[in-house]
Amino acid sequence: MKQLFIIFLSVFTISCQSQNKLKLEELETIPGLYSTIVLQNDTVAFRKFYNGKDDDTYFHIHSETKSIMALLIGIAIDKGYIKNVDQFISDFYPVILDDTSMLKKQITIRHLLNQNSGLAAIEWPNAMCDQWLNSPNPSLFLLSLPMDAVPGSKYSYSTPASHLLSGIITKASGMETAYFADKYLLNPLGITDHKWVKLRDGFYDGGGTAVQFKTDDMLKIARLILNKGTHKGKVLISQKYLEQVFSKDKKIKAPWGLKNSNYNFCWYTTEYESYEVRYAIGYGGQFIFIIPALNTAIAVNHDTRVSNPNRQSDVFLEKSFPVIFKKVLAASGRRTSEGE
Template identity: 30%
Template sequence: MKIYIWTVLLLGATACATAYQAGAATNSDYHVPAQTNDGWPVGTLSEAAIDSTLIIQMLGQIHSNKYQGINSVLLARNGTLVVEEYFGSFDRDSLHNMKSAAKSITSALVGIAIDQGFIQSVDAKLLPYFPEYDGSIDNWDGRKEDITLKHLLSMTSGIKGNEDAMYPTNDWIKFYLDQPLVAAPGDTFSYATGGVVTLGNVITRASDLRIPDFANRYLFGPLGITVYHWPITNSRGSQGLAMTGGGLSLRPRDMAKFGQLYLNGGTWKGHRVVSENWIAESTSKQTTSDLYGEDFGYLWRMLDREVGGESIRSYEAWGNGGMVDSTSWCFPHSI
């Protein structure tokens, strides 16, 4: 078995393209990443034993607007940043809205809350965290008492998402709990941003820390992430928490750190941030998505992609926009 430890981050277009057509490009389209004090070691493509031909072709085609809407491309191999390119007005310090790719960060925060003992396990029941709604949940179904955090992480709670209708309400948690069950918990995948917003509230209630404070202490701080924007919801039921279902904005190098953290098995610069068990469990198949039929872990997508005639298993974080105006991480792991 061949093992690849790569982090690929494309912002503004879907990641992990498997082939590039030939196009006019020169070595001037590629620049060695800058050495800064953010913790990233940097190197060249040749030092990483990567053939620069296709990389340079891709960068040239982006510069010539063959692929539009791409803000940045970053590539790390074996823990070293070897490609860092920005396009248009976007630069190293620009914040990029991650859209729903931020859900994978919420997954990590849940894992950390379990590692730290704030939450017992993914099998913890959901409703006991929200006693104020006892007896007042609409569309009541006794099976709602069986919903666990694992169901929210794998989007198998059985609660219909209905995301667009959630935003105008003043209590997103209550809205989510009020939605009818369309399946028994654990039976069927159903994409639900409201469930991920609810997970953020669970972390706060379990730890007594608002999400930015929790992230700063246990995730962003250890990764050296100091600049970000996480919008605060106006939802009464979410108690003014950060919108953990999406909307977090990070700098690309910091987004790539998060990817490298997972490829490192939960460590960054030798410091344990997330348990190795959580990395393995959250990026393993828990169910099958009803969106594209791919495997789904704990707020991670897993796909088998064909590259050079070989199949590569990847786990990926995706944001709204599909082929255009999206955020994607791709972490090829093994073939």
């Protein structure tokens, strides 16, 4: 029995050590940090929870939901439920055809993905966002408002506009968004549990007001991106679609995030220390990062009940991400990007 205990203790110790090859003591003192997991070369190099949280904790991912919705749109296109990203949203919301605005009839799925639909520019802390959320039908509430700009002409971040993507997936596939996600994305990745609620229009939240995932599960999504849409030999999202998502040709300058970031299809990209970084952001410091050249994926969650969640997010990007990146770079034995 004693020998078995020693063997178990040894295996447990080795397992813990393998998950913390990276030393990130600098993260210990961050008040609102809840979790950080780093995957490098398909091995967990660092994994730690803070402030009483653990691997069974669900975290509100906020606008990372938008990035997941973009992946689901890609899957719907791959499977033939949606023609392409340039399909008019009036195909799914025919109420637009009865609207006097000709501009609304020009809105495409691409416009929703790129936050330049021209729909009424409402986002928190705008009080109208609360009216939208609490209305009997949030989708129709937004579509009934006057247009703010010509579709494609102006970037205007909008959770209400992103929520329309959920309705499109449901209407196109005949499946509720959460079920569609489970069937084609989440369950194949081994994600079997999450908290996802419907808004009052009957569609599952598509913008990030009420979706919760575990950090490990968000890492699985980052890992899928790292592996170009393939998991265990099965293509879940086509590489063709992901190339559109992370295209360097179509750039919308992001108003926040890492320095010099661009926004496309609800994802962010930038060149950081000569390395491409792809990432998703959720309010208050919810992140997943993908660094293809370093074969690295990172998932991070923070507390959003702090006095200034937006500043907390900025501080992580300014101070903590550079520390993580530097140690990942050192562990890879590289100092510059490939080919330099």
